[in-house]
Amino acid sequence: MAIHSITVTVNGLKEHLDVPSNMTLLQMLREKLVLTGTKNGCMAGECGACTVLMNGEPTNSCMVLAVEADGAEVITVEGLAHDDQLNPLQEAFAEHNAVQCGFCTSGMLISAHALLERNPHPTEEEVKEAMVGNLCRCTGYLRIIQAVETAAKKGGA
């Protein structure tokens, strides 16, 4: 099986990696870069636990080959906080108790972050539509939606 030498910018850092053809971006992040914040949920592109930003767009990393990330910029949940300072969304999630087991949270934050970047004042419907690809089995979603709306009100993303 072919091996590809790629250069990917992950959370602002340029990484040079050798990846086999069939390795997913998710596997690359977790196994090669030990960025385990991004989770493996369904392996089918349905649950969103593996959501990362790829060139600014929320993408299910289990559905992208690592080799396709050559030359791309990837942001994972580890890239949201700055110097131990939680970003407004993370603070809002904590404030609203929008986290129970936490497994969906990484993906939720990435999707919400991207939403607020492109639509700083979403309606509740728009929040739901933007996050329909992120499933949560614990919280019932209400507090997550409230957290996103709070972060939006504070002008954060």
Place this chain on the structure above:
Amino acid sequence: MHMPNPGLTEFDYVKPTSLAEASRLLAEHSDEACPFMGGTDAFVRIRDGFISPQTMVDVKHLPGMRDILYDERTGLMIGAAATMNVVARHPEIQDHYTLLAEAANSVASYQVRNRATIGGNLCNGSPAADTAPATLVLGGRMVLYGPDGEREVPAEAFFLGPGKTAVQAGELMTAIRFPVPPAGSGGKYLKLGRNKIGDLSIVGVAIFGFPDGAAPSGYRFRVALASVAPVPLRALAAEDVLAANSPGEETFTLAAEKAAEAATPIDDVRASAAYRKSMVRNLTLRGLRDVWGQLQNT
């Protein structure tokens, strides 16, 4: 219950730099090469063990595959690798082919729509493909590139069976062409899922209507259905009713009945055949009312 294999099976990833090279690779390895676009269908089928390609041929970066070009005289050309999000928010598609933007926007989730492509959706050949009914009613023509060069297949001749399309060995879809919509036209895509948004369709109905002096009713409607037959299809008997009889609740009810008759759905995990037939009638009726409202407002 069959659990999907977490890893992807072994294959070689190749990225041809020309259509000719892509076509050659697909022809040479036709049994075991998969044209690779967004991967949102392919990866699921690989992990579920339905396909195990030896070669994934990445075609989405080939010249023109991501282009969207609109000309008010010649119509629209969408590169096959245009993603659902790009199609859904493209200003000219929103303005002139609203129904197609609606259909693209109804697919799965925002994340999936950043990868899923219109070409992949059509070539996968699922009767449930959300962009298929829109492509049928808007008069789409599929542009295919293969060993003998380029050819066009009208949408009505493209879908041959579940998972089967007119694409031959060594061919790939490069674009979909749409004619300029008739003046005063309106359209709507209605999709029924198990939830409000995000699901595969239980039933999909696309309605497209426009004034036409040649029709006895003064209007022509096109009705296409997804998920209720081996292929996405036009409900021609319903269209005939709408061409022949004055628009209004009575005509729409009869047309909706004809649309339901055109459906030959199956029972599956998402819904029963009987429910699907019923919902074809309901969605067609709602769609006709909506499009008629649009036609009266232009």
